[in-house]
Amino acid sequence: MKIFCIGRNYADHAKEMNASIPTEPVFFMKPDTALTKEKDFYYPNFTTDLHYECEIVVRIDKVGKNISPEFAHKYYSQFSLGIDFTARDLQKNCKEKGLPWEIAKAWENSAPISNIWLNAKDYDLNNLNFDLTQNGNTVQKGNSSNMLFKIHEIIAYLSKFNTLKVGDLIYTGTPEGVGPVQIGDELVGSIEGKEMFRLSVK
Numbered sequence: 001m002k003i004f005c006i007g008r009n010y011a012d013h014a015k016e017m018n019a020s021i022p023t024e025p026v027f028f029m030k031p032d033t034a035l036t037k038e039k040d041f042y043y044p045n046f047t048t049d050l051h052y053e054c055e056i057v058v059r060i061d062k063v064g065k066n067i068s069p070e071f072a073h074k075y076y077s078q079f080s081l082g083i084d085f086t087a088r089d090l091q092k093n094c095k096e097k098g099l100p101w102e103i104a105k106a107w108e109n110s111a112p113i114s115n116i117w118l119n120a121k122d123y124d125l126n127n128l129n130f131d132l133t134q135n136g137n138t139v140q141k142g143n144s145s146n147m148l149f150k151i152h153e154i155i156a157y158l159s160k161f162n163t164l165k166v167g168d169l170i171y172t173g174t175p176e177g178v179g180p181v182q183i184g185d186e187l188v189g190s191i192e193g194k195e196m197f198r199l200s201v202k
């Protein structure tokens with residue numbers, strides 16, 4: 001199982017990171033050990049600047065390579081919500097040195113995901129509201145219509161480089177409002193007002 005993550009897929013998030021707006025999708029990967037469905041999240045000891053990035057996650061349910069955008073909808077039927085946890089201090093260091101980001105992104109339990117999966121046919125995935133609260137305060141409020149690259153474009157792009165297999169996940173990028181978490185925080189993610197996950201940072 002592969003976990004793809006799309007970076008800088010919302011212009012306002014790229015701006016807050018002082019990053020350029022990409023002209024084609026930016027992707028990186030996390031290992032399967034990154035995925036966690038646990039309600040408790042343990043702050044890792046190798047960072048002092050852990051950031052949440054709340055993201056819509058699509059699950060591939062059909063094998064495909066070189067998928068064209070107009071057929072991409074046939075390759076998934078469910079989606080959910082997760083967090084692409086990022087050790088921002090380590091990422092900053094990598095960026096400054098021009099190094100890959102894995103140390104900041106691809107560690108164990110860095111990809112919490114909801115236990116709930118929603119049916120794509122019941123929603124408009126190009127106009128989906130989602131949000132993240134931190135201790136009751138809304139910190140991220142996104143709508144998938146603001147994705148620079150829509151889900152069908154992402155699937156087409158990723159499948160140029162790799163065969164997409166059943167169970168592969170795509171974290172589709174985070175809207176603006178990323179920020180640090182502290183031990184004791186409670187993070188709640190929702191899609192269209194439906195609570196998808198509730199995470200306690202320990």
Ligand code: MG
Pocket residue numbers: 005006007053055084173174
């Ligand atoms: Mg992200």
